[in-house]
Amino acid sequence: MxxxxxxxxxxxxxxxxxxxxxxxxxxxxxxxNSQIDVLESALKSCVGSxxxxxxxxxxxxxxxxxxxxxxxxxxxxxxxxxxYKWNKTIGIESCTQEKPMPCKPTCVSxxxxxxxxxxxxxxLKAITSNLTTLKHDLLHQDWDKHTVFKFTNREQxxxxxxxxxxxxxxxxxxxxxxxxxxxxxxxxxxxxxTAKNANEVEIFLYANILRxxxxxxxxxxxxxxxxxxxxxxxxxxxxxxxxxxxxxYIDGTTTYHTTNINTGYIIPQEPGAMxxxxxxxxxxxxxxxxxxxxxxxxxxxxxxDRYLTLNEIKKCPQSASLxxxxxxxxxxxxxxxxxTYENLCP
Numbered sequence: 001m002x003x004x005x006x007x008x009x010x011x012x013x014x015x016x017x018x019x020x021x022x023x024x025x026x027x028x029x030x031x032x033n034s035q036i037d038v039l040e041s042a043l044k045s046c047v048g049s050x051x052x053x054x055x056x057x058x059x060x061x062x063x064x065x066x067x068x069x070x071x072x073x074x075x076x077x078x079x080x081x082x083x084y085k086w087n088k089t090i091g092i093e094s095c096t097q098e099k100p101m102p103c104k105p106t107c108v109s110x111x112x113x114x115x116x117x118x119x120x121x122x123x124l125k126a127i128t129s130n131l132t133t134l135k136h137d138l139l140h141q142d143w144d145k146h147t148v149f150k151f152t153n154r155e156q157x158x159x160x161x162x163x164x165x166x167x168x169x170x171x172x173x174x175x176x177x178x179x180x181x182x183x184x185x186x187x188x189x190x191x192x193x194t195a196k197n198a199n200e201v202e203i204f205l206y207a208n209i210l211r212x213x214x215x216x217x218x219x220x221x222x223x224x225x226x227x228x229x230x231x232x233x234x235x236x237x238x239x240x241x242x243x244x245x246x247x248x249y250i251d252g253t254t255t256y257h258t259t260n261i262n263t264g265y266i267i268p269q270e271p272g273a274m275x276x277x278x279x280x281x282x283x284x285x286x287x288x289x290x291x292x293x294x295x296x297x298x299x300x301x302x303x304x305d306r307y308l309t310l311n312e313i314k315k316c317p318q319s320a321s322l323x324x325x326x327x328x329x330x331x332x333x334x335x336x337x338x339x340t341y342e343n344l345c346p
Contacts, residue, residue: 025062032069039076142339145300145326150338151277153183153295157287159335160277165303165323167192167201169269172240174308175203176249176317178344181296182230188291189235189298193280194272201267203237204279204291210248210256212237217262221248223255232344234300234315240307241265249313276301277337300344301325316345 033056058065149161167173181187184207192201202213205228210221227233227250236249244263248256273284276298279291302320319327333339 025066029062029066029069032066032073036069036073036076039073143326143330145324145345146341146343147326148297148299148340148342149276149331149333150297150340151292151294152336155289155292155294156335157278157289157292159292159294159337160275160287161298161331161333161337162273162275162284163301163323163331164329165274166272167267167274167303168194168272169267170305171242171266172305172307173322174236174238174304174306176234176236176300176302176313176320177298178232178234178300179296179298180230180232181205181228181293183295184228185294186291187293187296188277188279189293190274190276191278191280192272192274193283194268194270195283196268196270198280198282198286200272202279203235210235212239212246212248212261214239215262215265215267217265219246219256219258219261221256223248223250236308236313238307238309245307247307247310249310252310252313252315254310276331297340299325299342 056065057068060068151159175190177189179189187205188202189205190201190203191199194200197216199213199216202211202218204211205223208223208225208227210223210227212218212221227235234249234251238247238249239245239261241262241264243259244261244265246256246258246261247254273280275284277293278287280286281288300316302317302324303322304320305322317324
């Protein structure tokens with residue numbers, strides 16, 4: 001019975017291996033030492049007594065401590081596995097017999113087994129809680145309102161970021177973003193696709209033309225040439241189904257205004273993929289290198305579920321009704337995008 005308990009615990013512990021970036025060496029060492037403590041406790045219960053991995057030398061540098069802790073953890077896992085095999089082989093009724101095996105089990109009463117079980121369950125619960133907190137922290141690392149995604153200077157189909165955002169069911173929206181680039185080419189700023197329509201919502205630049213599409217209808221808008229001068233610019237597009245009203249704001253100025261852009265249209269209430277830096281010709285795919293956003297950066301993306309007027313457009317919005325940059329889960333980042341920081345807004 002106790003052998004099965006320890007085997008189950010060992011399998012559960014195995015599922016909590018957690019790799020972290022070297023920036024988080026202290027966290028990695030803490031996790032290794034937590035697992036060592038739990039496995040050593042389990043091994044002591046299996047064997048009966050003993051010191052198995054020795055004391056920790058905190059005078060060493062973090063890298064050395066992590067290396068030693070990893071070796072200790074590997075040693076404990078091997079020893080514990082052998083002990084489980086031993087107990088399973090001879091059974092509790094033979095536990096007093098001498099056997100030439102890696103470890104010698106002891107007879108354990110039901111009360112002792114329950115006590116050990118409760119202690120190990122409590123330890124596992126604490127580790128699980130710590131891992132949940134750490135995963136949350138890591139998910140949000142490098143992600144606040146000052147985060148900038150910087151793209152490479154080569155055409156490709158691998159570099160883009162994908163926030164966990166949806167436009168499903170909207171009959172009006174406003175999208176604002178800060179961007180800069182020096183490339184006078186087709187540059188996809190935003191692409192929102194569904195399984196039925198890969199071009200549900202698009203915003204892209206081509207030379208001094210800004211193209212906006214919603215539901216495969218849209219407009220080509222002349223924009224100032226200085227938009228492609230390597231400096232930061234705010235680009236906003238506000239659209240609503242009623243009257244098909246579309247207004248584009250560049251750096252806080254109304255650059256374009258029209259009506260009858262897909263009047264009466266509602267974005268389908270179905271799963272969608274929002275991608276920055278690539279144009280989707282299929283749901284989350286169908287990228288073409290010639291349409292990739294390069295030699296530029298993106299930050300400060302905010303989305304509202306309504307049409308905003310010029311008086312409501314702010315260079316540094318604090319929040320938006322749907323999605324706000326630096327809030328919520330960090331976007332998924334693909335390819336060679338570099339994460340940097342710029343304090344464009346206080």
